Amino acid sequence: MSLKKTIGKFLPIVDGDERKERIAKKVLKLHQQNNDIVNIHRYDMNNVGDYYCAPHLYFKELNGKYLDISDIRSLKKEVTKNWIKQVSNNSLIIGGGGLLNIKYFDRQMKLFEELGARGKKTVIWGAGHNETDRSQFGKVKNYNVDLKKFGLVGTRDYSMDTEWIPCVSCLHSIFDNSYKETQDIGILYSKKTIKNNKNLVNRLSDFPFTSNTTNLKDMISFIGKSNTLVTDSYHAMYWAILLGKKTLVVPTTSKFYDFKYKSVITTFENFTNDLPKAQSYSGVLEESRELNIKFAEKVFDYLNL
Structure with a gap:
């Protein structure tokens, strides 16, 4: 002990x-x-x-x-x-x-x-x-x-x-809003990553980014204007799928592997190589x-x- x-x-x-x-x-x-x-x-x-x-x-x-x-x-x-x-x-x-x-x-x-x-x-x-x-x-x-x-x-x-x-x-009503896509790729970091991995964030600063430490309105707005989302946040992945976005995830626990509609598993170092594999789904919000x-x-x- x-x-x-x-x-x-x-x-x-x-x-x-x-x-x-x-x-x-x-x-x-x-x-x-x-x-x-x-x-x-x-x-x-x-x-x-x-x-x-x-x-x-x-x-x-x-x-x-x-x-x-x-x-x-x-x-x-x-x-x-x-x-x-x-x-x-x-x-x-x-x-x-x-x-x-x-x-x-x-x-x-x-x-x-x-x-x-x-x-x-x-x-x-x-x-x-x-x-x-x-x-x-x-x-x-x-x-x-x-x-x-x-x-x-x-x-x-x-x-x-x-x-x-x-x-x-x-069930949140925010998913009933419409969003205009203005960026091809968005990166959304988890609370732990944005706090503890400043070098990573700085290295990828050419890409638009945010984190799950903001607020729901800002998070969903960021996801909504992205064509493809790269994230290590489970709910960012989920919400992006609900909004019909292409998703790539950097898994931190087993939770990313068991959603019905699969995201591409990747890393922050190599996600650009995996972008062509990403797909979107329709009807997930309603289901x-x-x-x-x-x-x-x-x-x-x-x-x-």
Whole structure:
């Protein structure tokens, strides 16, 4: 056991995993109820994809009913106290986003799995695998939780043995707008890349670029005026496909390999060589919206809304 883990047993402030474990155990000791509903996802207003991938933004029945999945490890007692209360008292809608097969959310997902097995109403809505081990890219066959223990499941991963439910952000009205193409190629960087890889950004500065740290309007406008999008952001890829754009992706986790409509896998160093391979798709926006609306009907019936 590492020194950090050892110290964390006595001083949880040192180790986020230990803090998560303690909060999970507190939840499991409580009587579980289904009084209302809470939508749990990565509520990060500095990451446009994480923020807009949640059902509570698109259905009046869920308006204002959300919880950040990462608050389980907060250092603020009032935050973790609220997290325990919300999870224990309510039925859970978990997703969207890359919440499966990733260590950051493993303890939370295992907790939700156990709560589902105990009778709490649980829904996975548009979440997907997010494996960081490159040897598993394009090869993920199983999730890190038993989906049979959840009440209702729809994942954004097309090849998995679940109902396919693409990200609910397709329901945003911004995709009904028309955009004039003014640039052949656009590069849209992820939050991590734009922050930590300045040399790369500078090297490719001849191409128009932005990142997913801006806002939805600016991101979609940038995608809309591009004929072809190159990105290492999952939601930028998804939104570009919804808008009928050609897409090339630089994969950072397994999530890029499992959308129904494939993007060209490339690198930032060699993407210009792969441009001729890129293709666009039609009708994806309409299909994604129809699937989410039908799934919502099932969810609301299951939750007695």
